[in-house]
Amino acid sequence: MIKIIKRMSIVSVIAALFFMVIQVVSDLYLPNLTSNIIDKGVATGDIDYIWKIGFIMIGFSLFSIVAAVGNTYFATKESQKIGKTLRSEIFQKVSFASHNQMDKVGTASLITRTTNDVNQIQMVIQMFLRLMINAPIMLVGASIMAYRKNAELTKVFIITIPLMIILIGVIMYFAVPLFKSMQKKTDKLNLVFREGLTGVRVVRAFNRTDFEEERFAEANEDFVATAIKVNTIMAMMIPLVTLIMSGTSVLIVWNGSHLIADMQMEIGHMVAFMSYAMQILVSFMMLSMIFIFVPRGQASAARINEVLELEDDIIPAENPVSLADSKEPISLTFDHVDYRYEGAEKLALSDVDFNLKGGQTLAIIGGTGSGKTTLVNLIPRFYNVEAGAVKVNGLPVDQVNKEELIDHIGFVPQKAMLFTGTIRDNMLYGKEDATDEEIWKALEIAQAKDFVSGLEDGLESHVEQGGGNFSGGQRQRLCIARALVKEADIFIFDDSFSALDFKTDARLRKALKENVTDEIVVIVAQRISTVVDADLILVIDEGEIVGQGTHDELKENCQTYQEIISSQLREEEIA
Template sequence: MFKLAKGRMSPWVVFGAVIFMVIQVIANLNLPSLTSDIVNNGVVNGDIDYIWKVGMKMIGFSLLTIIAAVCNVFLSSKASMKMGSRLRNDIYSKVINMSNDEYDQIETSSMITRTTNDVIQIQNVYIMMLRMMIMAPIMLIGASFLAYNKDHKLTLIFLVVLPILLLFMGILLVLAVPKFKAMQTKTDRLNRVFREGLTGVRVIRAFRQDQFEQDRFEDANQDFTKNAINVNVIMAFAFPVIQMIMSGTNVAIIWFGSKLIGAQAMQVGNLIAFMTYAAQILMSFMMLSMIFILIPRAQASAKRIQEIFDLQTTLKEETAPIEADNTPGGHQLVFEHVDYRYANAENKALVNVDFAAKSGQTVAIIGGTGSGKSSLVNLIPRFYDAETGSVSLDGSDVKKYVLEDLRSMVSFVPQKAVLFRGTLRDNLKFGKADATDDEIWHALEIAQAKDFVAENPDGLDQIVEQNGDNYSGGQRQRLTIARALVKQAAVYIFDDSFSALDFKTDAVLRQALQADEHMQQSIIVIVAERIATVADADTILVLDEGKVVGKGSHDELKETNEVYQEIISSQIKKGDEA
């Protein structure tokens, strides 16, 4: 937990919070003594002037306490919230720069919980630490010393009271801490089920699994609720029991104190001050105990966050990276004996992949589901790194480029069409912030999206809902293709991004790509399931179980490759034509 705060908390703000807390405690500790003086020297002697004089001191110390407390709360909150803000930024930065291998190790729902709920737990504990954990020991030591000075005989009461209080708080810790720790994993589960229900709502309705999903959510919700209730029930015992212990302590102090007063061994004012110091001592113990109950939950949260930072990236960058060249033409992409295996996977996803392509050429990749098509193209922008062999761009291994530079040379259209909430213009300028409207409309025209965009009165300023839900599947796919085309790149990758298009739109779009001047100077890599989509490619790679079992043109593979022939045969039976 302290490791996470290092470098994210201003030491000067923390120092200021500590100073104001010390001032607050010192002022608080002076009040009982002043009360004692008023009673002993003012009330008993009837000295009104003395009462006013000491009373004004009490008012001054009270004001000082209030001012110091306000400043401490402000600085503690500022330090903790700033730390939380920086921690969230660092987590997000880490996640954004993760390789896919790292990202696959932690569920999305858990990642969200760690970035929000877990950070809040740490923030809250740091606020309490800067308030109570500093206040409690200072007040405990100070109040104990001053109480002993008032009457050392009465302090023997604490030898009985404090062990009872410690025993009770120890039992509370044993019962509450495991349940506090369990809260985070149960929050993860609740978020995961809720998120799956939201993202899969159409599938749930289509298969009439509404009740099943409601029951699943209810189960997770009840599990979380039951644990939360148990924690609160346990903690509900704390304040009444502590109040009872404090009341019992006051009764004991008054009982024995009255005997001392009767024997003229103690003044009334000292008894009043002693009772106040006793309350401060017991409150200090209670504050420390409450912090020790909450710290384990915060430590569990800190451990979960640290797991994100401890993920070892496989995407190492060279100490002296080469510069990327994104000028049109003259580019070359080469795969040499590339093998790839997903993290913790038993079998390789790609085995001994070899091919080369240069500017102006189109490479198409086809094969059955799970044959490694997406795995192959993900190696080009280094979403993953090859296990053996090399992937080189313009004669240099992609590992030698700065990641940012490498990805500036690659424009990628993923399988799932992803749009972000905002305007269409913002979405299309995602890869090129300074793109002009002419460039955007040109990309939309190539992607066969110009017509339906122009039909909207708002044009490029039309609103895109979350995930692009206000567009059809085919429209979203064309818009993501247009977004990729706006970006000027050396390599364009279309990862099964024509699947939602009808055959006519698919054909017209590919013809527009081939006719575009910039695309003629770039390398195009197409992943597809349809023979019709890949037939015009210069080179077609046929993948089967991660291996390249065929390489050549459509006509060559049609005559010589058995796997390609089987794909053609299966699609002809469905009414497709090669």
């Protein structure tokens, strides 16, 4: 929490403190004026004095209102500014985070930390600049003023203040752990809710709607039960504090009446003393609220700092080299590469070794979970290799500036992801200054030109979230076109032909062969028909290359490749 508080503007803190001091001084002086009106105006029948002091009280009240507005303005401004900064930093951290970092936190938890946790921090900062400043000053000031009015009556606080402290302590003991647990339960609720939304088609396909509803209801009821419990505990504070305050008033009146009867105290002084007593007890209550909500804010701050302090395992080179300075032609080399996922005992990739030149096509084929996607993710350096080296244009990727490396790679991931906007907006994701001619050319190569031109608005056609208003094959072709718009040295298609029919697949590969002539094309596929024309085919099984060569070579000497062929083609087609 201290790390986040350090981000606060010293100007806003001083301004909030200045206005709060004015407000507190005004509020502390009002009971004294009330005392004077009673003792010097009402008791003596001096109407002019009553009017005079009344106008002074109005002036102090106006000062208090203006000061309260000023304090609230700066407190709110600073809390919102901190919230904005934290959300921006979390988003930026996530945007540039490695895959390993994302896996550590989880998407659902990141959503909670960006929204709920940041809101908790904002609330605590606002409370800090208002209550945390107000309460101590008011407590000290009201105690001094009460003592000045009558030292004898201050003995009442020997009974009431310990009661207040015990009450607040008991409530904090039970409430604070519950407040902390609510953050984790919010994470779980978001996780279940998000899985239900993103997997709604799977849920319906397997008729598991009732199961998901029960699962969400369980997480929801757990959260609600905790929330009800903690709010019930907190609800007890107001009536119990009110009871203590009422008891304090009774004690003050009881003892004060005897002092008045003995001519040791004036009525106005007792009225003022009661006001100061209420200010003292209210200050204690405000402090208790702070001590309850600060631990919750601390828990949120720890969760936010956990994201902000994630160490990037993709460490940039101290003296990065530029691909533009490379004298080597376009090439892609895996030099005996090993890779292991964090915490895993077994290598995900073992001794991967091959070399490609510009104009060549690499196809990667193998069973599910064999390591195909892991291999292509090493090219743009989404992960660091454990041993060996990945080289682009003769330069190790860990020695190249990451942003420049990405600029030289056109990547189509397994999941066809489109962004809300228009088709043109999605195409410009690949190249910001792409012309219509370049976009239509990319769409033509990707076999998407026909259906896009058939849309009423063409390139301006609306794209819903995730491309939900297009079929799987259309989404894949649009994603392929987006990558092709980019002027890259290497194009990677990670199983991005899977939703295409054989005819469209063949036309697309032919178009790639004819139009992408100088660049390297890497295709991850499951179908033999997709890889058959590649210059080099890698056959991967359990992270190891069990065969590499052309289709004809592998058909003769690679058993795993032969098994894939026999599982997909009829005997007469194999021959």
